[in-house]
Amino acid sequence: MKFRILYLIVFCDVISGCSQNTYTGSMYLVGYSLGMSGISYQEYIENQSISKELMKNIQYGTEIIVENDTVVEVFDYNYGRRYDKVAHKPFIINSSKIDLEKNSLFTIKKTEKAESYLGGKKPEQVILPYLSDEIYFQYFGKLNKDEFPSKLLNFDLHLIAPIYDSFDKIYLDYTNEISPKVLNSNSLYISRTFDETNSKSEIIYEKSPIKYEKGGSIRYSLGNTGVPSWIQNAEYPICPKNGDKMKFLIAFDLCESKEEINLEYTSFKRDEDSERYFKNLDFWGCGSIYIFINPKTKVVCYFLQNT
Secondary structure, eight states: OHHHHHHHHHHIIIIIOTTSOOOOEEEEEESSOTTTSSOOHHHHHHHHEEOTTGGGGOSSEEEEEEETTEEEEEEEEETTEEEEEEOOOOEEOOGGGOOTTTOOOEEEEEOSSOSOEESOOOOTTOOOOOSOSSOOOEEEEEEOTTTSSSTTOOSOEEEEEOTTSEESOEEEEOSSTTSOEESOTTTOOEEOOOTTOOTTOOEEEOOEEEEEEEBOOSTTSSEEESSOOOSSSOOOOBOTTTOOBOEEEEEEOOSSOSOOOBEEEESSOOOHHHHHHHSBOOSSSSEEEEEEEETTTTEEEEEEEEO
């Protein structure tokens, strides 16, 4: 009897494949970067997929049509509607690794009272990283771990990055949560952009408490959590401490938000030309700052994309 049962299991596995579940239906992805960034289709879909319901307020999205784990058609998908068909060769995915309900989406808006905020004066106990006398690290807010809508954030995160200089990915180690250290200083590309700023500068924006709302429009909010909405190609950084792929935490994009975060103070004089760059908190004009985290190592990666 045992032999016959084993034979049937092996036969079913090898001959008919009946032990494996495949997926047939639509999947919805935030963004248009499928196959454009050197990232595998599988990885991109795992990271960018959300439910059809959450796609209703997404301006730039993709719908893929899947038949038995083979993607057979690709469409642009905007604000809950299918648009142009995209020329794409069929490709195979492993649907068992794609959880269509895992990725959530929360948009960020101002609120009257919260422990999380954008802007604000740097707390006295927080020590900014130092690279050189010319490079300025901006303190631009705090995320409270208890208010954050997922368990990814396991400490209160003070938001710090050289947003007024030109830089690629910067990795900060928050083992000491109030004194983060730059991990990739030897390989980091960074250059000074404004003559007005240096390591001793101070720029303070109004302290603006923030809240997280399920769904909503990324375009007209202050940013979002859950799934990144890429301006350029998708990027999923690797933690320099243990080699793990880092998790998307949050992105801020104030370009088309109806809510501004206004300047309160600079330690340097501003002329008419420089005033436009500092009068509101932003990230290189119509740009986004993307923030990834490895909760195990408390490493946070910051990088910018803009149009």
